Amino acid sequence: MKKLNIVVILLFISVTSISQTLTLQECKELALENNKVLKKSQLKLDASEKIKKNAFTNYFPTISASATAFKSSKDFLDIKTDAMDLPVYDGNLANLSTATQFAYVPPISIQTLDYANTAMVTAVQPLYAGGRIRIGNKLAELNGEVTQSQYNLTKSEILVTTEDYYWNLVALNEKIITLKNYEKLLKELQKEVGDFYDAGLVKKSDLLKVQLELNKIEGNKLKLTNGTEILKxxxxxxxxxxxTENFNVKDSLTTILPPQNYYAETGVALKNREEFKMLNKAVEAEELQKKMTNGELLPQLAVGVGGMYLDMIDQDNTYGLAFATVSIPISNWWGGIYKKQEHKIKIDIAKNNLAQNSELLQLQMSKTFRDLMEAYKQIEIAQTSVNQAVEYQKEMEDNYDAGITSLSDLLEARAISQEAKDAFIDSKTTYKITIANYLLAIGETQF
Known part of the structure; x- marks a missing residue:
């Protein structure tokens, strides 16, 4: 039973270890699922959806309820009359002044209305509000579209950052491999020089030169290892x-496609940019704000129904109500003229921003593509340098074996070859990252 448990544990550790080696696609999926910046953007997108739903409720009647109750310290109605004699007559006004009989009316005191309880429910349906309800819903929908564009932009930027991390980690892994290969060659050389030294064929300084070069490699390995762990x-x-320490990436820098595989016309690509979409939405938003101002200057019509309960003077009653209202904002017309002019200016500003930033976005695309071509050219240059450095190293090794060149020249040739290989790795890494930035610049989806 214990052996079975050990096997299960080892299998779990093995599976866990394998699962920590991720592809670029897996890294992108994790970033989109867990990145905190994107989560914040998602919450804003969710909030914009609630704003849209809230604006839609303005199409429905406004229902309100109220209740009032009061008790006064004294009666609101306090009526007192003195005693009086009222003339009795036959109904003919001509005989009133000569009446001979009178009816006695005693003094009267009325005190009431020291409390009241009321309750009312009303429902008001706007019939016309200058189009403001419809425009308000369009503004809420527009806000949702802008928030969606912001979310898409954040998502794209996170994917580019993911590629940046990923390819730099790939590059460090490859540099560690080339450094270990270089170290292996030096250790073989160290053994060879050590044998020559023991045989008295070379000086001790030659052996020390190889050892110093190995010490440099040890220092570089430490730097690479620490840099790799920090990047991870x-x-x-x-x-x-x-x-986790076993976290790593799978790819290598072998697949390199030329820049033409990614090229897009700036005028066509401009329409894919989220920034361009938001600039257009800004113009549309200002136009809607102007229409909203126009609506504020128009008459407003509403109808409503209600019910009221009234309890006072020891009586309670219920009443049904139906009403209509018309509101004409006469005093707003003077200031509204200037407000409309203000919105016209804001529309012109938004259109100017659209034109200016569209040019800048296209300029950015052109520049990023030039960066891409330059990065690709640097790969070709670095590849040529590697070929020449390897050829030079081979020649120095042959000359050293033939005894016609010094150990210092051989070590220098191998160091040059190592530097050329590292520069080649860096150039390919830069190209991969520049591809991601160019795709971002032309608004291409990278997931």
């Missing part, structure tokens, strides 16, 4: 996953 920690935080 930052990458893990970006992906929203706990950092």
């Amino acid at each position: 920690m930052a990458f893990s935080q970006h992906l929203g996953k706990p950092y």
Whole structure:
């Protein structure tokens, strides 16, 4: 039973270890699922949806209820009359002044209305509000579209950052491999020089030169290892996953396609940019705000129904109500003229921003594509340097074996070859990251 448990534990550790080696696609999925910046953007998108739903409720009647109750310290109606004699007559006004009989009326005192209880419910349905309800719903919908564009932009930026982390980690992994290969060659050389030294064929200084070069490699390995671990920690935080030592990436920098595979016309690509969409929405929003102002200057018509309960003077009654209201904002017309002019100016500003920033966005696309072509050219240059450095190294190795060149020249040739290989890795990494930035610039989906 214990053996079975050990096997299960080892299998779990093995599966966990494998699952920590991720592809670029898996890293993108994790970033979109867990990244905190994107979660914040998603919450804003959810809030904009609630705003749209809230604006839609303005199409429905406004229902309100109220209740009032009061008790006074003294009666509101306090009526007192003195005693009096009222003339009695036959109904002919001509005989009133000569009446001979009178009816005695005693003094009267009336005190009441020291409390009242009322309750009312009304429902008001707007029939016409200058189009403001419809425009308000369009503004809420427009706000949702802008928020969606902001979310898409944040998502794209996170994917580019993911590629940045990913390809830099790939590059560090490849540099570690080339450094270990270089170290292996030096250790073989160290053994060879050590044998020559033991045989008295070379000086001790030659052996020390190889050892010094190995010490440099040891220092570089330490720097690469620390840099790799720090990058993994930052990458893990970006992906929203706990950092583990066995976390790594799968790809290599072998597949390199030319820039023409990614090129897009700036005029066509401009329509895909979220910033361009938001600039257009800004113009539309100002136009809707102007229409909203126009609606504020128009008459408003509403109808309503209601019910009221009244309890006072020891009587309670219920009443049904139906009413209509018309409101004409006469005093707003003077100031409204200037407000409409203000909105016209704001529309012109938004259109100017659209034109100016559209040019800047296209300029950015052109520049990023030039950066892409330059990065691709740097790969070709770096590849040529590697070929020449390897050829030079081979020649120095042959000359050293033939005894016609010094150990220092051989070490220098191998160091040059190592630097050329590192520069080649850096150029390919830069190109991969520049591809991601160019796709972002032309509004291409990278997921």
